[in-house]
Amino acid sequence: MLDLASLFPFQLDTFQLEAIEALNQGKSVVVCAPTGSGKTLVGEYAICRALDHGKRVFYTTPLKALSNQKLRDFRDQYGQDQVGLLTGDTSINRDAPIVVMTTEIFRNMLYGTRIGETGTSLQNVEAVVLDECHYMNDRQRGTVWEESIIYCPPEIQLLALSATVDNSDQLTDWIQKVHGPTRLIHSTFRPVPLEFHYCNGKGLFPLLDDSQKKINPRLRERRSPKRGGRRSRNRIDLGFIVSQLQQKDMLPAIYFIFSRRGCDKSVDDVAHMSLVTDEEARLLKEKIDEFLAWNPDAAREGQVGPLYRGIAAHHAGILPLWKGLVEELFQ
The missing domain is CATH 3.40.50.300 (P-loop containing nucleotide triphosphate hydrolases)
Incomplete structure (x- = not known):
């Protein structure tokens, strides 16, 4: 088993440790945590574990821009030769141990393979990371994530990462039914707070007052428009x-x-x-x-x-x- 202290020279949060434990137990994992909380670290652990086992990992994202970003990040972390990229525009080092791709590319790999079987393109893959999996709720593209999960061979662990999944319990239950044992890891702690601002002709101001419950009084209109009149929309x-x-x-x-x-x-x-x-x-x-x-x-x-x-x-x-x-x- 990998030494977490050597991989991550800082204290991990509880939800990260729980997700890592579930992966080590052979389960698929759904991680729901706010932006900036460290969900990606769980994906990085899955990558390090697969490399340690001599296996491969697919890291999927919903956007080409995110795939390109992950390619640069992972090259810096794991080395140029260890990482590949597959998008609609680009194919780089496709047989690498770590392959970043759009989710549509992963779904297309699974087409033509019977449910439960492992096609040649997925040989030696230990885990598939589904980043930003809340796209499953998208009316036009959601089926891509559904089909990816349904057709993914059960021996491959799925790691679904998302900041916003309203029905995370239902999603986890469904993955467990169609794919295999799955655990939900949920965290509400937000280490990077959201701040809202408003810009008008006088400058840029916080949208809320100090209590964070009411509108900043500086933004209230001093007088209401005359009846029948229209608000200025400069x-x-x-x-x-x-x-x-x-x-x-x-x-x-x-x-x-x-x-x-x-x-x-x-x-x-x-x-x-x-x-x-x-x-x-x-x-x-x-x-x-x-x-x-x-x-x-x-x-x-x-x-x-x-x-x-x-x-x-x-x-x-x-x-x-x-x-x-x-x-x-x-x-």
Whole structure:
């Protein structure tokens, strides 16, 4: 059995120890814990244990961006040759002991294999990690997770990780019925508290008061609109919002916009700003220039200059090479 003290030179939380114990007992595990609480550590233990046994692990995520991030993380932890990647765009070192992939890729591997049997692509796999498994509740994509669990051979342990599964008890019972012995590990402790802020023309303010139960009085309108009138809906300039985040040391940040065109336009709107220090700018220039030297045709028109200053768009319309650069620099 692996020595936890040598793997993790810090004290583990109770839920992490319980999840590790369940894995060592040969059970599949569902871990529900808040963001930032250390769920991924349980997945890392499953990886270390499989490597120690001379076995393999598949680590699935719902998004290509998350898969790319995990590829970089695991390469740093376990070595370049130990990690592979499979997405709709990329196939890297697919026979590695640790393979990161989107959940759709894993589901597609299982197609054509009878339930309960192990296909050639799953030979020597000890465990499959289903990260962000709350996507099972998604109307359009939820069946991917269901089919992955149903078709996964019973001798392969499943480790489902999620911050938000309302019906975690039902999910665990269902996995136990269709796959095998499964234990639910649940934690409500949030080591990284959520803070809500509100931005208006006067600045960026906490949304709640000190009691965290009422709206911040500074945000209440001083007078109600006249009967029949409409509230003013002046849009706050994106540059002003970003400058407020910068002043309050709340960068880096992700600003969600629900269209590709809107993302690209927003980069233009703040392209005059610089969000990095001189040292960060030097490192960015070094990385970007090296990338462009190897991939001169991958640069996005109008996006190179802002990227030097710490600003980029990220959406499905971006070529994988450029998207990978943006993700790496943001991380």
